[in-house]
Amino acid sequence: MAECTIPNMTTADVVESKSVLPAGFKADMANLKGLDLTTPVLELIRRTSTRMPQDIIDALVKGRDAEEEGSRAFNTLNDMVKNILLADGHVTPLCQDTGTVLFWVRHPYGVSQKAVKAQVREAVKEATKKVWLRPNCVESLSGKNSGNNMDPFHEGHPILHFEEWDKPEIEISLMLKGGGCENVGAQYRLPDVTIGAGRDIKGVRKAIIDAVVKAQGQGCSPGILGVAIGGDRVSGYEHSKEQILRKLGVPNPDPKMDAFEKEIVADLNTLGIGPMGYGGNTTVLGVHMEEMYRHPASFYVSISYMCWSSRRRTMTISSMGEVSFD
Amino acid sequence: MIRLTTPITEAQARQLKVGDEVLLNGKVVLSRDMGHKYMKEHKPEWLKPILEGIVIYHCGPVVKKNEDGTWSFVAAGPTTSIREEPYQADVIDTYQVRGVIGKGGMGKKTSEGLVKTGAVYLHATGGAGSLLAAQVKRVVDVHMLEEFGSPEAFWVIEVEDFPVVVTMDSHGGSLHEAVLATAQERAKALMEK
Numbered sequence A: 001m002a003e004c005t006i007p008n009m010t011t012a013d014v015v016e017s018k019s020v021l022p023a024g025f026k027a028d029m030a031n032l033k034g035l036d037l038t039t040p041v042l043e044l045i046r047r048t049s050t051r052m053p054q055d056i057i058d059a060l061v062k063g064r065d066a067e068e069e070g071s072r073a074f075n076t077l078n079d080m081v082k083n084i085l086l087a088d089g090h091v092t093p094l095c096q097d098t099g100t101v102l103f104w105v106r107h108p109y110g111v112s113q114k115a116v117k118a119q120v121r122e123a124v125k126e127a128t129k130k131v132w133l134r135p136n137c138v139e140s141l142s143g144k145n146s147g148n149n150m151d152p153f154h155e156g157h158p159i160l161h162f163e164e165w166d167k168p169e170i171e172i173s174l175m176l177k178g179g180g181c182e183n184v185g186a187q188y189r190l191p192d193v194t195i196g197a198g199r200d201i202k203g204v205r206k207a208i209i210d211a212v213v214k215a216q217g218q219g220c221s222p223g224i225l226g227v228a229i230g231g232d233r234v235s236g237y238e239h240s241k242e243q244i245l246r247k248l249g250v251p252n253p254d255p256k257m258d259a260f261e262k263e264i265v266a267d268l269n270t271l272g273i274g275p276m277g278y279g280g281n282t283t284v285l286g287v288h289m290e291e292m293y294r295h296p297a298s299f300y301v302s303i304s305y306m307c308w309s310s311r312r313r314t315m316t317i318s319s320m321g322e323v324s325f326d
Numbered sequence B: 001m002i003r004l005t006t007p008i009t010e011a012q013a014r015q016l017k018v019g020d021e022v023l024l025n026g027k028v029v030l031s032r033d034m035g036h037k038y039m040k041e042h043k044p045e046w047l048k049p050i051l052e053g054i055v056i057y058h059c060g061p062v063v064k065k066n067e068d069g070t071w072s073f074v075a076a077g078p079t080t081s082i083r084e085e086p087y088q089a090d091v092i093d094t095y096q097v098r099g100v101i102g103k104g105g106m107g108k109k110t111s112e113g114l115v116k117t118g119a120v121y122l123h124a125t126g127g128a129g130s131l132l133a134a135q136v137k138r139v140v141d142v143h144m145l146e147e148f149g150s151p152e153a154f155w156v157i158e159v160e161d162f163p164v165v166v167t168m169d170s171h172g173g174s175l176h177e178a179v180l181a182t183a184q185e186r187a188k189a190l191m192e193k
């Protein structure tokens, strides 16, 4: 059974040909008030749900090739690569859990957040109809599914973060974060006597190791960890999730954190949990850290666990209205 | 590699051991949180002929209704099984289910249930939604679609060479426990570093 799938993804022109954006589409950036981003956001969802980012593919292949050929870990990573190719070729969701739908919108002065929110909601509804998203929004107590990914109170789902910035372009990042991996995320309040973690970098390290051991394969390992040190309970988790948007292999701008990240990845990969928790050397693909400020009395370590199916993409709309995806 | 076709007998289920790779064929019934709660609390009789000797799959699929009214599975990987821990052993026993497919493994109560009834826990690769949907040959039927919504409904499907690994068997064995014990041991050493 030792076959090795080579990750040949469809080429850029094939992806373009399947786009829901008309050829040569340009957003009307001269008229920010009348701007309609519904179709570009729909295309962003399509690409995020069905096409794995290249850095993740490279990391999975690297992990596979470092496992013993024919081992359970090797075969499992190979199946993951096969799955990526199938989803890409058929334009179908990479995973049936298309997750919580999270957007980060950065925009210049003059863009109406209210209008963008309405357009994003329209696009999410449409993507659900097209089966690029599964209806994943249920009433908490009854479990009743709204059927179209819409939370009628406009609060829970989809989730939008807005930020006004000084640049002329609009940037929208999308993350589809599965429920299985969200459930193994954890927040530690240091000091934590149960794991012997104090308020220092060693304590942070212990919290991360503990979280990964507890997660086992349940977040669909190999995972990508976003970690925020500090903040309050809410901002800590928020920032930890944002860390997952960073591409694998892009160094942390903080050299101290960058060195720590590299070291902890190597350590975690000696835990033997492996892909899906079947055992093996590929337990995490990356750990991305951020040090925040905090209240003197609180010291939180917030850990968001992203599964191997790390679906994220960023769309940029230039000041000229050209739409690009990365 | 072992090829198995549902319905599975108790003897067949008891032959399986942790680590066995299985290609599953025949009928499989999807059920997750709402279905398990419903089965444990109401023990509906009508499900008995549907589930006996069959394998339950913890999966909330992405489905598509075709123009002729039939359904297709677009993405159908496993969901986390541990959420069904309070219900699973009872469900297996009530309905004489011979296997449960999911991910992440299950706890002690389920393990005891597998030993008692003669069933196995089968692990599928999480996130491999497209790959596993390709092994679904036909959607035979669906129950409680209106009440539960599509991710939670009882979908009855027919699979062909659906790849799974036995990670918990009817002899009390568990790959998950073994991996956890190794990881905890190693973590201790790492934390002291």
Ligand code: SF4
Pocket: A095, A096, A097, A098, A099, A177, A178, A179, A180, A181, A182, A218, A219, A220, A307, A308, A309, B077, B078, B079, B126, B127, B128
């Ligand atoms: S955790 Fe697993 S099942 Fe859930 S979205 Fe990620 S890959 Fe899919």
